[in-house]
Amino acid sequence: MQRLGDGALRMPRPKCDDVGALLRVVRSWPGVVDASITEEWLAVYFADDVEAHVEPSLIRSLDALRVRDPRTRSPSREIEIVVRYDGVDLEDVARACEMSVDRVIALHSSASYDVLFLGFMPGFAYLEGLPPELEVSRLPSPRTHVPQNALAIAGHYTGIYPFASPGGWRLIGTALDVVLFDSARGAYLRAGDRVRFRQAR
Amino acid sequence: MIIKKISGLATVQDLGRVGYASQGVPRGGALCPVLLRRANRAVGNEDGAACIEVFGRLVVVADASVGIATERGEVATLQSGEEYVVEPDAGLRVRYLAVGGGVAAPLVLGSRSTLVCFNDPLHAGSVIGAGVGVGAGVGVGVGVGVGVGAGAGAGVGVIAGPDAQGFDAFVSATWRIGAASNRMGTRLDGPTLARATGDVLPSSPTVIGAIQLPAGGSPIVIGPDGPTTGGYPIIAVIARAHLDAFHALPLGASIAFTTQA
Numbered sequence: 258m259q260r261l262g263d264g265a266l267r268m269p270r271p272k273c274d275d276v277g278a279l280l281r282v283v284r285s286w287p288g289v290v291d292a293s294i295t296e297e298w299l300a301v302y303f304a305d306d307v308e309a310h311v312e313p314s315l316i317r318s319l320d321a322l323r324v325r326d327p328r329t330r331s332p333s334r335e336i337e338i339v340v341r342y343d344g345v346d347l348e349d350v351a352r353a354c355e356m357s358v359d360r361v362i363a364l365h366s367s368a369s370y371d372v373l374f375l376g377f378m379p380g381f382a383y384l385e386g387l388p389p390e391l392e393v394s395r396l397p398s399p400r401t402h403v404p405q406n407a408l409a410i411a412g413h414y415t416g417i418y419p420f421a422s423p424g425g426w427r428l429i430g431t432a433l434d435v436v437l438f439d440s441a442r443g444a445y446l447r448a449g450d451r452v453r454f455r456q457a458r
Numbered sequence: 459m460i461i462k463k464i465s466g467l468a469t470v471q472d473l474g475r476v477g478y479a480s481q482g483v484p485r486g487g488a489l490c491p492v493l494l495r496r497a498n499r500a501v502g503n504e505d506g507a508a509c510i511e512v513f514g515r516l517v518v519v520a521d522a523s524v525g526i527a528t529e530r531g532e533v534a535t536l537q538s539g540e541e542y543v544v545e546p547d548a549g550l551r552v553r554y555l556a557v558g559g560g561v562a563a564p565l566v567l568g569s570r571s572t573l574v575c576f577n578d579p580l581h582a583g584s585v586i587g588a589g590v591g592v593g594a595g596v597g598v599g600v601g602v603g604v605g606v607g608a609g610a611g612a613g614v615g616v617i618a619g620p621d622a623q624g625f626d627a628f629v630s631a632t633w634r635i636g637a638a639s640n641r642m643g644t645r646l647d648g649p650t651l652a653r654a655t656g657d658v659l660p661s662s663p664t665v666i667g668a669i670q671l672p673a674g675g676s677p678i679v680i681g682p683d684g685p686t687t688g689g690y691p692i693i694a695v696i697a698r699a700h701l702d703a704f705h706a707l708p709l710g711a712s713i714a715f716t717t718q719a
Contacts, residue, residue: 259620262695263718265665267620280480293479293663295687300663302479305698375482376661376687379575383661420575440566440576444481 258311266309267300273322276374276448282322286315294374294448296383334450338417338435340366340408341457344428350410353393362456364388365429370415372450380419380438382446387415399425406432408454419444433457459518459526459557459586462541466514468580469572469641470563471554473506478567479686485666486571486682489552489641492702493529497556500527507560508570510580512553516544524588525558551635551708559589573683615700615718616669621659621691624651624671628693633677633713641683643670644705646713650675653691661687667696667704681705 258266273279276294283292283299288307293300303309342362351358370384387410395411400423403409407418409426418424419437437445446452461468471494474487488494488511495505502525510516518526520536527533528544536542544555563570564577572579580586618625628651636645646669653671664670668680670690679696680688696704697718707713 260617260695261620261663261665261692262617262667262697264667264698265663265695267663284477290476291479291485293686295661295663297660298662300479300665302476302665374661374687375480376663377482377685379478379481379483379573381482422575438481438575440564443478443483443567448480 258316260309261300262309264305264309265300265302266311267298268316270294270297270299271319271322273319274449275322279319279322280448282319286311293376295376296373296385334447336446336450336452338452338454339433339457340430340454341433342366342408342430344408344430346409346427347429350391350393350427350429354390356390361391361429364391365410365415366454366456368453370452370454372446372448372452373414374448375444375446378418378420378422380444380446382416382437382444382448382450382452384415384452385413387413389413393427395425396427399423403428404431406435406437408432459520459522459524459536459588461516461580461582461584461586462519463517463582464512464514464580466512466516466546467640468510468512468514468516470508470561470580471511471571472508472560472569474571474682475567475569479663482686483567484573484683484686486569486573488554488571489682489705490529490550490554490702493550493552493706494554494556496529496531497527497554498560500529500531500533501525501556501558503556503558503560507556508563509557509561510544510555510586512544512555513551515546516555518542518544518555518586521585527556529554547708549708550706551639552706557586557588562587562589613716614704614713615697616694616715617697617718619669619692619694620662622693623653623691625693627651628669628677629715629717633715635707635709635711635713636676637709639681639709641681643681643684644679646677646679648676651677651693659689659691661689662692664688664692665695667698667701668692669694669696679704 291302370386403424408430411426474485633646633648636647
């Protein structure tokens, strides 16, 4: 456990394939009002008037979640998102990966992705599963404007910008007919979901 | 009430939305919850009612009789057609205008706070409704906010961060609140801090008050609208009891940090 100030703690992300259950468990800990997860870390946030402390027995109890248990596991959703491969960086990506644009599209749309975590902005999901041939660096300096629903890649992730914003990922396309963040329902994608992209006809 | 003129930024803020960090949603809410509470109490609202948060100068005009108050405790009843000006305060970065019954704005995930990707800031012509009560936001207390205001920049308590490279150099330096600061983050102007080389860190959850050190060496303090995750080293975190005082410091104010265990 490491302190993030006096109101939050972080720990290595437990090796648990049921992220929904993991988040439910840590949010039920005494004094905890929120939790956040990344590829490497899990953080819990405490109410303002509560000392940031978790009993070691509770942390140990997470071990029980590490093994996939079909009786308690929330089923992972399979989600298909239709995309148009029209991103402004598509040709640069093809050049950097030493392949044709068609090959980039074929590789990206044939892979299956897991939502590892959400962060950066509301509804922005970090999807793991990018074919290694498509790994490219972020832009040296972020663009000031990335359009809403832009499909992008960076490092070993792919993702979709739920809102127009600045951003440093390489833009390869546009997600169609999907609302990634709804003010009533919250984020469309959740950690643990499985995602495939289908090229629009 | 109608917004007549804004020089700067004015948004609707309450105590924010707690419980959505794992969806990438920042807590949001007032930059200085203690000042929001003062304005609300002065007008007879609940502590967490939505107010107008003002960076700069705001002019409103009443379109009906309405009770208002500011974080100074100034209370007024405006008659229809009457103007009220929230002037910048040299000792405060931000001010709050409370309206009797609370400012009306759509509830998004339990809070009426403006988050720029959900809804636009207020602008000239915006109509401010009132009397909607407090959002359903959970679990956010209002800090004690010791010594908010001028002169409070001495000895803001910080706790060493988990990526504590450069912590000693950070704490021993004197900083100024940078002009490029906003609700996402407060820039600290001062010496350029050295980072350990080759430190591309995996993304980590952040927290309001976390002090990140980007590659350029100038620290950024995560604000209420800051990203929920980030890959910069977290070198220190401001103690909860000092967050209000820190965020109340006006741009350009001098600030020194003290180590807190």
